[in-house]
Amino acid sequence: MLHRGIKFIYTAVLAFSAVVSFLFVRGLDEDWVLDHSAVVWVLDSDDSTSGSQVAGDLASFAADHKISVAREVPDLKDPDGRRHLYLASGIPDSDAASWLDEGYPAFGRDYRTEVHPLAEVGQRDPRGFYYVFGPPEAADALVAEFARLGLQASVQHPLSLAELAPYYADGTLALALGVVALAAVTMTGASVLLNAKTYGVLRLQGRSFAEILLRDLRQLAAFGASAAGAVAAGVLALLGLYNGLAWIGLFASVTAVIAGLLVLLMLATHAAVLALTFKTDVLPALKGELPARAASVSAYLVRVPALLLALSIATSVVAAGQDILSRQESRDVYAKVGETSAIRLNGSLGEDDTKVMEERVGRWLRQSDAAGKLIVAGRRELRDIAPRSGLPQGEILIVNETFLAQQPFVDPAGRRYTPAPQDGKGPDAHAVRVLVPESLGRHASVIAAEIPGTLSPAQPERIRPDQVQTLTAKSGQRVFGYSSGDQAHTAARNIKEDRSLVSDPVLVVVPNGSRFLTDNAYTSFATQGGVVFPDPSHIQAGIEANKLQDEVIAIRPVGQNAALQMRDALNDFRLHVFNLAVAVAVLVITGIGVCIVYSRKNAQAIFVKHISGWRFAASHRSVLAVEGVLAVLLAGWVPFDVWQQNQELKEYTALGIPAPSEPAQITALDLGLTAGLVAFEAGAVLLALMVFHRRIVKEGATEG
Structure with a gap:
């Protein structure tokens, strides 16, 4: 049977993939009109053609090329919550054409898109963003058509991987994906190691590595199908209530890609750790023994990056929390200025x-x-x-x-x-x-x-x-x-x-x-x-x-803008907290994993030392020494990072160039965060080691 840890992590990964997909698609829907193949950005005009003439020409162009073209215009009074789409379609039965009668199927609830016939755009300046719904090559033809009308334009593909990747690479969602990937690898590896006795029995029965792996994959396929069905049913029910299953195809595709990548990573980890268990002879494997050196090295290869990542995320959590507190402090001031508004320029x-x-x-x-x-x-x-x-x-x-x-x-x-x-x-x-x-x-x-x-x-x-x-x-x-x-x-x-x-x-x-x-x-x-x-x-x-x-395309109440920024800050804070929780979970799992490998390998020696009167610290000095070195490295990381930043600033001064910022300083908050993480990770290992020590002593005494 599969270890319950593997079942848990596969279910969690499927649910997490759906959540990330929801946040990702909602963000795309707020930034861009979905389902387009390209965006044409008209940057300049020789003023030889009026806005109404351009609109009329685009209607003919869409009909001739069997595509849909739409002009996006932000709402003057509510630019952060509403946009207008002026659309002309050359394909009456297309999805885009149906928006004129049925409305745009918004994925989220915070941003509305109102669709109008392109002819209603009036005498508005033709410069701006135009969506192309059709073959990608139609965008180049549209650029040529704009050039004929005296307009300078360029083509962009904001929904392509090449343009999406740089935008999201440093974002909180990408960090969450990386943290969960690390947790998935850790949990999968730990679950396979904890199932070592079962694998020992199978090896005793004559099963080969390939046969055992295929057995696990068959069980995973059966469980994965039921877990995916349960998650899918829950997600469909929630999305049905939230947005009527708008853009369900896109959502499902993104979810499948994210889940697929994580599952492939977990399968590779499963196979690698299973191969690692084969490095132990069959009889020791029946007792649950593991290849201590390889398993410990693997655990620390995950544990060390997880410690540094947790420290970085913890700093981000505190910074995000302080940002929220400062925004709450200024909220009353924004309320006092009422309808005071800024402007957005073209x-x-x-x-x-x-x-x-x-x-x-x-x-x-x-x-x-x-x-x-x-x-x-x-x-x-x-x-x-x-x-x-x-x-x-x-x-x-x-x-x-x-x-x-x-x-x-x-x-x-x-x-x-x-x-x-x-x-x-x-x-x-x-x-x-x-x-x-x-x-x-x-x-x-x-x-x-x-x-x-x-x-x-x-x-x-x-x-x-x-x-x-x-x-x-x-x-x-x-x-x-x-x-x-x-x-x-x-x-x-x-x-x-x-x-x-x-x-x-x-x-x-x-x-x-x-x-x-x-x-x-x-x-x-x-x-x-x-x-x-x-x-x-x-x-x-x-x-x-x-x-x-x-020239002036929107009026933005400063209080409303502050409220939207507060919403975004809260969303970032929640994601940072989630990332920190996952990173800390990785620390706990890897710490327990180190203790499992160590205790199973040295169970007999630990029992002998105990009955010989050895103290706890002396009995486990090897693992405690490694954890002590790790704690010292973690405690010194922040001072080292601050020193490194200040050395870079000194290079500016040496060249006679003003430094871009003030010298970094170690704050009480930095010390508190570091001390807290050191205490937590060391405490988790110490507690796990004490639990396994008592179990070994109890089992040894029973057998005696």
Whole structure:
């Protein structure tokens, strides 16, 4: 009979494959319209063809080539929860054509796709994303058709393995898959080893390795069929309630691929460990003895990476937990700003058109700023404004006077800084005020000197030194930045964290609508979520009045965006916790496996040492010594990693290049995590060893 551990891990792998497939397909459905063969991205236009003319031509093109073509447009008021698909189909009975009448079959519940006839797209700018539903070569023909219409386009295949692999390779789902694969190998190997006595009996009956392996495979096939049926029935019932079995074919295919890869890995492990049991003679095998050296080496080949992986995942769990706590802390602040909204700009523009957009949108934003309708909260890294000056890590907020009216910021005496008079008569009316925390006082002159270049990189001379007024702010203040700061900082720091509440920032206060900020700066801040409107109706009115429908494609309430990021952060945290639980399970299994191999090989010697009065530690010094070395290596891993990171930073300094980050430090949290994992893995081994020791002593005493 198969060991129950093998039955458990095969069932768990099938269930896990379904869960990963669900998360994967749901993510794809939110990012892209499913079932397409290619995406054509129209980047530029010579303006020789209008949007309605392009729509009419595409309808004819779809009919001539017997394909379906659809234009994706985000919803203006709910871009994170809804998109519009304008579709033309040359195949009336195709799945894509049925969406016009029956609606798009969304896989998840959090994102809606509304389908309209392509003719309803109207005079919208033709640049953007177009889906092709048909043969892949039709995408090249569509690019040629766009070129004939004066549009520059390129073909992408976002659902292909070549484009999906790099996107998901470093993600949490890929890590979960790797951790479960490690657990599957460990559990399979341990279960085969625990079945050593059964295999010894079969060998005594004259069975060969191939015959025993085929016997196991037949039993696995029978059990696997019933387990797969049970899992499939449960999954179908849940998906039927969740989405009416939408995209069940795609879901089943992804599940089969994931499960197939894991099952093949487990079968290979099964065969390898079974071959390992054949290295023991038949009579010792009947007693459950194992090839100690090979089995122990195999266990530690899994155990050592699992320890380092568990430490890395534990760090990620803590970081994700801290991120959630910071997002919860800022949630009340987002609630207070109500419907305050940012804008999303069109990214499907060529270089020349982007410059035109920056001028048009920037001019509108400047006018709105002068009228007091918006809040500017642009972000910069403090060290980036003067990389070679030794400025510490920190953040600059480039804000307008309206920001000061909404967010309290005080001087060292506790007096609040207020907006400068808008009539131009006050002493600060035409000055850029730089509010520097006391803690950065010794850097104030350097910061002030860099402000002209920070506000106007192309023309710093437009801001005279006497137009920059440096003032002191109280240290320890936290200021709401109206966004999480991820768009401004994630690429530079290679991290994902909530920075809605900024600690001890340098505030650069620019008069509303001032020429100190260029049109390009307004647009740049807007792309980062750094320009927000307390009343979103002003956005809608500005778009219509300035005819910016092609440039401003979405209105995003900052609170809604924060809620979506919180949801994603919670999902990541749950996956990290799952990964940690699996990694810890691998540690426990490998630790127990080491003890099983050791105790079965040395059972007689252990009993003799016990009745001779040997202490527990002396009786098992070999395995305890190896585990002690492993614990020391694990305890030293974090200090070594920190030292290595700091050595890399010193290389930047030696070359005269500013280091990309502050020197890493060992925190109490790092020490606590390391100590906890060391204690857990050592404790698990010690406990297992004590259990097996007592069993050996008890069995020996009974036989005596």
